[in-house]
Amino acid sequence: MLETDGATMLKKILTGLALATGAALLLAPTASAAPDDNPFGPKDSTSSFVSAFDPAAFGGTKSLIISPFGTSMQIDCSSFHGQSSCTQNGRVLTQVRIPAGSSEWDYRMLYIYNPF
Numbered sequence: 001m002l003e004t005d006g007a008t009m010l011k012k013i014l015t016g017l018a019l020a021t022g023a024a025l026l027l028a029p030t031a032s033a034a035p036d037d038n039p040f041g042p043k044d045s046t047s048s049f050v051s052a053f054d055p056a057a058f059g060g061t062k063s064l065i066i067s068p069f070g071t072s073m074q075i076d077c078s079s080f081h082g083q084s085s086c087t088q089n090g091r092v093l094t095q096v097r098i099p100a101g102s103s104e105w106d107y108r109m110l111y112i113y114n115p116f
Contacts, residue, residue, distance in 0.1 A: 040078055040079060040080045041076065041077055041078030041079055042076035042077060042078045042087070043076065043077060043078075044074055044075070044076060045075050045076065045077040045086065046071055046074050046075045048062055048063055048075075048077075049062055049063050049064070049065045049071050049075055049111070050062040050063075050064060050065070050071065051064070051065060051066075051067075051070040051071055052064040052065060052066045052110065053066075053070075054070070061108070063108065063109040063110070063111060064098075064108065064109070064110045064111065065088075065093070065110075065111045065112075065113070066110065066111070066112045066113065067088055067093075067111075067112075067113035068113065068115075069088060069089060069113070073088055073089055074088070075087070075088045075093070075111075076088075086111055088113055089113075091113060091114060091115065092114075093111035093112060093113055093114075094111065094112040094114055095109060095110070095111055096109070096110040096111075096112065097109060097110075098110050
């Protein structure tokens, strides 16, 4: 009779363990699909630009843009290992480095919209 009681007890323990594991799996929170923040972009960088034809472009430090949209349409930029790329309206903006001082690293960027 001891063997039957031991086997019954083992079955009850295993059943309880299986039920507890199943309940834990059902009640466990699922992973949510939160948007990942890519540190390299693309990110809205419109506030870092000024139209080259805007009077505020003179004497400023913001990047210049020549585009039919100016800064009225969002400008997205990505950057990785010192290389950057910007787009507007789905088009890649051509980059031109304008010297702004005596140092190689003293420059201002001009971005040009190419509709073609």
